[in-house]
Amino acid sequence: MLLQPNHHQNPFPFFAVDAAFSGEQCAMLEQLFVQDSEWQHRDEAFYRCSLHDVTDAIPATFHAAILARMREITGLPLVKRFMVTAQRMLPGHVIGIHSDRPLLGYEIARLVVQLNKGWQAEHGGVLELFATPDGEAVFKVNPEYNKAFGFLLHAASYHGVTEVTQPRQTLVFNFWHRANTPELEAHIQSLFANLHFSELPTALNPIASDAEASLPEDVTYRAGTAAIALHRWGYDAAMVVSGYQYSVGLDSGATHDAETYAAVRLADWVAYLYRDSFDLARWEILRGELEGIAMFTRLLPTWQLCLPEWG
Numbered sequence: 001m002l003l004q005p006n007h008h009q010n011p012f013p014f015f016a017v018d019a020a021f022s023g024e025q026c027a028m029l030e031q032l033f034v035q036d037s038e039w040q041h042r043d044e045a046f047y048r049c050s051l052h053d054v055t056d057a058i059p060a061t062f063h064a065a066i067l068a069r070m071r072e073i074t075g076l077p078l079v080k081r082f083m084v085t086a087q088r089m090l091p092g093h094v095i096g097i098h099s100d101r102p103l104l105g106y107e108i109a110r111l112v113v114q115l116n117k118g119w120q121a122e123h124g125g126v127l128e129l130f131a132t133p134d135g136e137a138v139f140k141v142n143p144e145y146n147k148a149f150g151f152l153l154h155a156a157s158y159h160g161v162t163e164v165t166q167p168r169q170t171l172v173f174n175f176w177h178r179a180n181t182p183e184l185e186a187h188i189q190s191l192f193a194n195l196h197f198s199e200l201p202t203a204l205n206p207i208a209s210d211a212e213a214s215l216p217e218d219v220t221y222r223a224g225t226a227a228i229a230l231h232r233w234g235y236d237a238a239m240v241v242s243g244y245q246y247s248v249g250l251d252s253g254a255t256h257d258a259e260t261y262a263a264v265r266l267a268d269w270v271a272y273l274y275r276d277s278f279d280l281a282r283w284e285i286l287r288g289e290l291e292g293i294a295m296f297t298r299l300l301p302t303w304q305l306c307l308p309e310w311g
């Protein structure tokens with residue numbers, strides 16, 4: 001299964017496998033397209049296809065094997081949770097350029113398996129990869145039978161599918177990173193429920209006003225969100241101010257005591273996740289920064305979900 005992947009780094013990290021599965025496995029995967037019911041039709045201007053969740057029809061042994069193989073190939077701590085979508089495109093369907101950046105609780109990696117016997121160039125449906133949302137395709141994947149394409153989702157993983165002239169069948173396997181699970185999403189959504197910046201201590205007002213006068217709105221907004229996390233974890237005004245200053249970049253955090261050091265970084269991370277998306281490189285930095293530090297009680301539930309034990 002997925003032997004000899006060809007790894008590429010441009011325009012973003014991905015791999016391709018020409019003959020991904022055995023004949024028997026392909027036959028099982030093709031069966032997933034036979035049932036006609038429950039297709040969800042998407043008919044937006046730049047996203048036209050039909051989808052059907054087939055997760056429950058995948059044998060457990062196949063799931064275990066593909067997960068183990070994806071862990072090996074990507075080197076990522078992928079959790080057991082997984083989801084498989086059957087995607088059908090009909091003549092005229094097209095998928096415009098998009099990145100699928102991993103929002104809070106979204107998957108981190110995808111494996112796209114093509115199941116089109118006798119595909120020819122005039123059938124269209126070529127998966128194209130881009131360095132920018134408005135540039136030329138940097139790499140093209142023909143949707144040939146038993147071809148697989150795996151990629152890591154991030155803010156710049158731009159891709160799209162050209163218009164098809166013949167029906168096109170694709171299976172999309174989704175994998176989650178241990179530090180961006182739906183459980184973390186639920187936790188962070190409740191941490192920030194009914195968020196009002198007016199609940200922040202007044203000691204922050206002059207600092208926030210100064211920052212807002214000179215810094216971009218997304219930066220101050222995120223810092224305000226980090227301040228809310230600290231406030232809701234039960235920390236005092238001094239800590240909330242420290243966290244805000246750390247998140248706007250006005251304080252390196254170098255002189256903080258251990259709990260402040262950990263709390264402002266964790267608050268900054270959850271604010272980033274909530275306002276932006278899961279960024280693997282940023283998470284690796286956070287992991288390094290908090291490594292070897294004992295978890296503080298108030299931070300425990302969030303810390304355990306953001307930096308879960310592994311292996």
Ligand SMILES: O=C(O)CCC(=O)C(=O)O
Pocket residue numbers: 087095100110112127159160161170172
């Ligand atoms: O159908 C394909 O080749 C790729 C579809 C897609 O955009 C995705 O799986 O993220």
Ligand SMILES: [Fe+2]
Pocket residue numbers: 098099100159
């Ligand atoms: Fe996509």
